[in-house]
Amino acid sequence: MTHDGLELRSTITADGRLRINLERVEIARPEKGQLLVRVEAAPINPSDLGLLFGPADMTSLSAEGTEKDPVLTASVPEPALSAVRARIGQSMPVGNEGAGTVIEAGPDLQDLVGKRVAMIGGAMYAEFRLISPQACIVLPDGASASDGASLFVNPLTALGFVETMRADGHSAIVHAPAASNLGQMLVRICRDDGIGLVNIVRSQQQVDLLLGIGATHVVDSSAEDFPRRLEEAIAATGATLGFDAIGGGEMTSRMLNAMEAVAARKMQAYDRYGSATMKQVYIYGALDTGPTILKRGFGFTWSVGGWLLFDFLKRADQAVAGRMRERVAAEMTTTFASHYTDSISLADALNPDIAAAYQKKATGAKYLIVP
Numbered sequence: 001m002t003h004d005g006l007e008l009r010s011t012i013t014a015d016g017r018l019r020i021n022l023e024r025v026e027i028a029r030p031e032k033g034q035l036l037v038r039v040e041a042a043p044i045n046p047s048d049l050g051l052l053f054g055p056a057d058m059t060s061l062s063a064e065g066t067e068k069d070p071v072l073t074a075s076v077p078e079p080a081l082s083a084v085r086a087r088i089g090q091s092m093p094v095g096n097e098g099a100g101t102v103i104e105a106g107p108d109l110q111d112l113v114g115k116r117v118a119m120i121g122g123a124m125y126a127e128f129r130l131i132s133p134q135a136c137i138v139l140p141d142g143a144s145a146s147d148g149a150s151l152f153v154n155p156l157t158a159l160g161f162v163e164t165m166r167a168d169g170h171s172a173i174v175h176a177p178a179a180s181n182l183g184q185m186l187v188r189i190c191r192d193d194g195i196g197l198v199n200i201v202r203s204q205q206q207v208d209l210l211l212g213i214g215a216t217h218v219v220d221s222s223a224e225d226f227p228r229r230l231e232e233a234i235a236a237t238g239a240t241l242g243f244d245a246i247g248g249g250e251m252t253s254r255m256l257n258a259m260e261a262v263a264a265r266k267m268q269a270y271d272r273y274g275s276a277t278m279k280q281v282y283i284y285g286a287l288d289t290g291p292t293i294l295k296r297g298f299g300f301t302w303s304v305g306g307w308l309l310f311d312f313l314k315r316a317d318q319a320v321a322g323r324m325r326e327r328v329a330a331e332m333t334t335t336f337a338s339h340y341t342d343s344i345s346l347a348d349a350l351n352p353d354i355a356a357a358y359q360k361k362a363t364g365a366k367y368l369i370v371p
Helices: 046-053 078-087 153-168 181-193 204-212 226-237 251-264 309-315 318-330 352-358
Strands: 003-012 017-027 035-044 062-065 070-075 097-105 116-120 128-131 136-138 172-176 196-201 217-220 241-244 247-249 279-283 288-292 302-306 342-344 367-369
Touching: 003 046, 003 078, 017 046, 035 046, 035 116, 097 128, 136 318, 153 172, 153 181, 153 241, 153 309, 153 318, 172 181, 172 226, 172 251, 181 196, 181 204, 196 204, 196 226, 204 217, 217 226, 226 251, 241 251, 251 279, 251 302
Parallel strands: 172 196, 172 241, 196 217, 241 279, 247 288, 279 302, 342 367
Antiparallel strands: 003 017, 017 070, 035 097, 035 128, 035 367, 062 070, 097 116, 116 136
């Protein structure tokens, strides 16, 4: 017996229209090595929004279709179409991660029927998901779907930052913006593991939030003395590695320049090429989709690159990846707990007013889809 269920899909047409709708799809019964999961919760992460909306003009969001069959549309500017040409005309499932209950399983996995699992692998904004157990974490008895819904993207990203720090030979981290769910997880990890962390936030309220959960160095980028305070925090921690989720604007540049200013204090003599201290910033998000601006006052010993969780996991030693997943499961309600602004249904996700709220990617605001 097959199951059919609704699945949220995103399509960009050749004439520059974004169409988001619910499609009814048929799901086969699980075979050997497969689980059929009833999806009960799936978070909306910034990485999901990139696929869901693409480069659409968000001011043009409008509702079409009917109450029973809602459709959300928007226009895609002509210059942006070339960047998404490979997906034009394709109805694409959305949602990187989620959690739910195993309702059927292949003959070799019958012991998992009735278990609640966290999942990663795409197509989570749906009523059902056919998936392999390797893409799941079995949740402890009593754990809710919302407890397990966000156990992959943010927790593994935060742990991935620390593993990257170690692999690249750094000893401390600068992170911006740091008041997000992911940022709060990184604060707890670095606090517990004794790792120096400089948190860059955008308001005094966010400073107070992070200090309240154990952060030591928190600097407000909206303050007049931000450059001086950033430099002081980097000097105190020795951070030479940064992670920037903003992407556009000057944040990456400001990190590098502050690192160089600290490194220059230790130079014995002037060098027109700057310090020999290696400074690295990874851009891992695009909260600002504008150009990345580098005002180069940081010498020649530096690097800027992109960091993506899925690429990191492909390269990581399996022992490292396994250790990360074990820690996430063990600390799911403490270090890696997520908090949500609101829960919405699949149909709610197609409401223009609600979509406008969750696509803002506001720091501290996180929405959960409950299919």
